[in-house]
Amino acid sequence: MNPEKKIKLAVWKLTSCDGCQLQLINAEDRFLSIAGVVEFARFPEGFRNVARGRYDISLVEGSVTTPRDARLVQQIRRQSRVVVAMGACATSGGIQALRNFSDAGKWMRMIYPSPGTIDILKKSTALSDHIHVDHELRGCPINPDQLIELIAACRQGRKPNLPTHSLCQECKRMGYICVTVASGVPCMGPVTQAGCGAICPAVGRGCYGCFGPCDTANTRALHEVWQRQLEVPVDDIRRAFRGITAWATPFRRESERR
Ligand code: SF4
Numbered sequence: 001m002n003p004e005k006k007i008k009l010a011v012w013k014l015t016s017c018d019g020c021q022l023q024l025i026n027a028e029d030r031f032l033s034i035a036g037v038v039e040f041a042r043f044p045e046g047f048r049n050v051a052r053g054r055y056d057i058s059l060v061e062g063s064v065t066t067p068r069d070a071r072l073v074q075q076i077r078r079q080s081r082v083v084v085a086m087g088a089c090a091t092s093g094g095i096q097a098l099r100n101f102s103d104a105g106k107w108m109r110m111i112y113p114s115p116g117t118i119d120i121l122k123k124s125t126a127l128s129d130h131i132h133v134d135h136e137l138r139g140c141p142i143n144p145d146q147l148i149e150l151i152a153a154c155r156q157g158r159k160p161n162l163p164t165h166s167l168c169q170e171c172k173r174m175g176y177i178c179v180t181v182a183s184g185v186p187c188m189g190p191v192t193q194a195g196c197g198a199i200c201p202a203v204g205r206g207c208y209g210c211f212g213p214c215d216t217a218n219t220r221a222l223h224e225v226w227q228r229q230l231e232v233p234v235d236d237i238r239r240a241f242r243g244i245t246a247w248a249t250p251f252r253r254e255s256e257r258r
């Protein structure tokens, strides 16, 4: 990107809860550090004015769940130099992808008085199932520090420093006591991607995998340790993999294993 010009940033929403966009607003103090190099050209949740594309970076929140989402992602790709999938919804399908395991029509008929007015695709899926994605920011919600690092890297023309290894390494580096070894707490850290700052183990609770699978996720081994050593019922293990990032392939396969 031209270092003489401000980065033209666009923020888009597909099917999502807006939590990742709120992280941008919550991180305004950290955005001050890059305020001079970024122009929020399109961020309807934060600013009234919308500048037309083409955009240098598009941050996309949400999963592709409706026909409108499917059309919009194609438009975003055409209008953007760099596309970033932002958060668990955009990178794995998110919590709404739980319906992929079931008959969504049946649930809609049970819950809504007029299910015929709801227009959804057969599955709720990640952005990368539809278009080329340049970078992913994991988490539910994202870690704003990772977003700042990503924008800085794009500006400097380098690869962003976004870890793909497991959360266990993050815990070790920060000196946290392992909740599984010390207290027998089931923790998905060994199969989950680092980047959140290990905020759940820091307070003594197990990770539930909101950053999705790490690059070496041995889900089978974790399943066996939970079952044999921690005596976690198999149904609970399946439910643990079937959480916020259930449609990410390693977690989906483990939750479907018989
Ligand atoms: S990843 Fe989580 S916080 Fe972000 S939009 Fe999806 S549900 Fe909300």
Ligand code: SF4
Residues within 6 Å of the ligand: 140, 167, 192, 193, 196, 197, 198, 199, 200, 201, 206, 207, 208, 209, 210, 211, 212
């Ligand atoms: S410890 Fe796990 S569940 Fe908690 S924020 Fe980090 S990745 Fe998400």
